[in-house]
Amino acid sequence: MAPVGLILDAIADAFASLSDPELIEVVALTLVVSGVASVASLTIGVPMGTALGLGRFRGRSALRVAVDVGMGLPPVLVGLALLLLLWRSGPLGGLRLTFTPTAMMIAQFLLAVPIVVGLTATAIESLPAAAVEQLGALRLSLVDRARLALLEVWPGVVGAAVAAFGRVVSEVGAVLIVGGNIAGETRVLTTLIVQESRQAQFGPALGAGLVLLVISLVVNVSLSRTRGRL
């Protein structure tokens, strides 16, 4: 019975920790940081992905490879590169952004953009050749053609949004490096879990993990429900 006790205690403590006001603050920051990063990445990434999927221009395949590589960028590397750029004595040091929520949003944005671009482009590429030809035959502006194509592949774009948010909200390497896990300022669910686990506070760590899981679930389900709806 004893070896299971540790886990049972952690589960009981996890539910008790959910009423901690500090956790609410952490959840709010998590949603703001990952929400802003995701929306920004969609704003930039969907048009880029559409252009990449529809366009026939030189260097397209090289760009496509670059985007695919970007989809698997190691978060710690993104964090490190950003920290170097933002360090006070570094090239962008004047912005004073190290260990701020803004730096965390930038890191997550950089991680999310290739996913949005890549998945949007893939969705567009999956359109039947006939449909693309038909689009080309219509005398429409580029923007209108892109809009029509996007409407066709709407579920794919929603999938890109789900994947982007899922990636950044669950990521810890980059936000710990550029955010610093400062209480009340840059502490998000994933960095809180790292901190609590290292201090063997398994209950609160597990509680934060459950909240993270619920957030992913809610975002996933609510976004998925918009699939097919225009």
Add this chain to the structure above:
Amino acid sequence: MRALGLLAVVLLAVACGGERALLVAAGTTLVDSGFIESVADAYTAETGVDVDVIGEATAQVLALARSGSVDVTITHAPDLEADFEADGLASQSATVFTSRFLVAGPPGSDFIGLDAAGAFREIADRGGPFVGRQDGSGTALVEAAIWARAGVDGPAQPWYLSTGQGMGLTLQVASERAAFVLAELGTFLSTGALSLVDTGVSDPALENPYRAMSVAGTDAKAAADGFVDWLVSPDGRSAIEVASRTVFGRADVYGLP
């Protein structure tokens, strides 16, 4: 196919065979700088006993030791260590080296002539900012004791930033936020790109003795005792001195007691 099976057997034997490595849990400060790895390597070179080192906050190290998950602890929290020994959980124990803490701050800051509590009061008067670890580490415990002596509830102040993380990251945050911080000397010296200076506070409370204990309940008790005995032997003392020189270029960062 047979070759593949043979390979699997060999790999399994390598994985399980031989003596398991001695598991040493040390305060993160010792691990962040690479100092304790250097000492452990000297021990392995001399005795052939493999040593694995993990870095955790002191409170966590002792919690691991209480659960019998590690063989040797090296920590810096005299009160917690005394409790551990009083509970009969340590087999061998000894103070193996001594370092110090410093009150660090943005370039130009100077608390010469003040003791630690006086410096903390001055920081509070200036409205900080101050970055603390609050992670159950030896450093965090010493910091809490200094706030108590200063009569200021530092962590409750709006200018107090709590990282909940190790010394290295905490120093980075202090540096980038132009804040004050209680720094452990070894990590302070081994962390690059910091815009922080020693404010010159002198106080016996900033002494930082490290204690090694072999865990009584471990199944590698003999090997654990052997390691602690070695740390205080002439060979071990010389290895500590060499490691301090190798990592920091000076022998007094983790000096002999």
